[in-house]
Amino acid sequence: GWNDYSVEADITIGESGDTVTTPVYACVTGRHTDAEADDGYEIQFYDTAKGIQRLRIYRREDLKELAKVDFPIEYGKEYNLKAVFQGNKIYAYIDDVLYLDVTDEENKCPVGFAGIRKNGTEGEACGVDVKFDNFVVYDYDEKMNKFVEDFEQYVPRLEDVNGTMEY
Numbered sequence: 148g149w150n151d152y153s154v155e156a157d158i159t160i161g162e163s164g165d166t167v168t169t170p171v172y173a174c175v176t177g178r179h180t181d182a183e184a185d186d187g188y189e190i191q192f193y194d195t196a197k198g199i200q201r202l203r204i205y206r207r208e209d210l211k212e213l214a215k216v217d218f219p220i221e222y223g224k225e226y227n228l229k230a231v232f233q234g235n236k237i238y239a240y241i242d243d244v245l246y247l248d249v250t251d252e253e254n255k256c257p258v259g260f261a262g263i264r265k266n267g268t269e270g271e272a273c274g275v276d277v278k279f280d281n282f283v284v285y286d287y288d289e290k291m292n293k294f295v296e297d298f299e300q301y302v303p304r305l306e307d308v309n310g311t312m313e314y
Contacts, residue, residue: 149286152177154261155229155240156282160192161275163223167196172266173277174205175230177237178259187256188213189264190230190239190247192220202246204230204237206255213237214249222275 154175161167172193179187186208194200203215218241231238235254239247261284265277 149178149260150258151233152261152284152286153229153231154282154284155227156263157225157227157280158192158263159223159225159278159280160194160220161222161277163221165222165275167194167275170194170196170266171275171277172264173279174264175228176207176262176264177230177232178256179207179262180256180259182262187259188230188232188237188251190228190237192218192226192228194220202239202241204239204247204249206251208255213251214239214247216246218246225280227281 154177156175158173158175160171160173170193172189172191174189174191176187176189187206189205189207191203191205192200193203200218200220201215202218204213205211206213214237227240227242229240229243231240235251235257237247237249237251238245263279263282265279
């Protein structure tokens with residue numbers, strides 16, 4: 148029943164000087180209902196191998212690109228990629244800078260779990276190595292008027308209530 152949360156990971160595609168001959172993508176994902184299902188959203192670094200590199204918000208269920216922006220991927224550089232899901236709004240950040248936001252009017256994937264994904268590490272799959280580190284998911288309350296970066300306020304804390312430690 149996960150609905151509103153952020154998911155992030157540090158992603159490194161290839162090594163300095165690498166070039167790709169087949170398309171490559173690496174992403175954080177959200178709102179999947181099953182590990183084997185083709186549903187949910189992907190916030191992807193995407194290289195077409197034809198000179199087009201971009202960041203995109205992609206709805207996997209119907210293979211629909213919801214938003215995109217050109218982004219020159221530097222191979223071998225680590226990027227922090229974060230997706231925020233809040234109601235039917237999706238936000239995409241790279242290194243804490245907002246690059247994309249979209250409202251999915253169809254809201255086809257309102258709940259589901261988070262993850263990471265890539266399209267392989269060798270041969271026809273993509274030809275370069277993709278590394279993930281520091282994968283984190285933060286939950287937050289949809290009732291807020293706006294998204295708040297300080298997730299600590301949503302973490303339950305033990306308090307002394309009449310001599311008893313309670314959440």
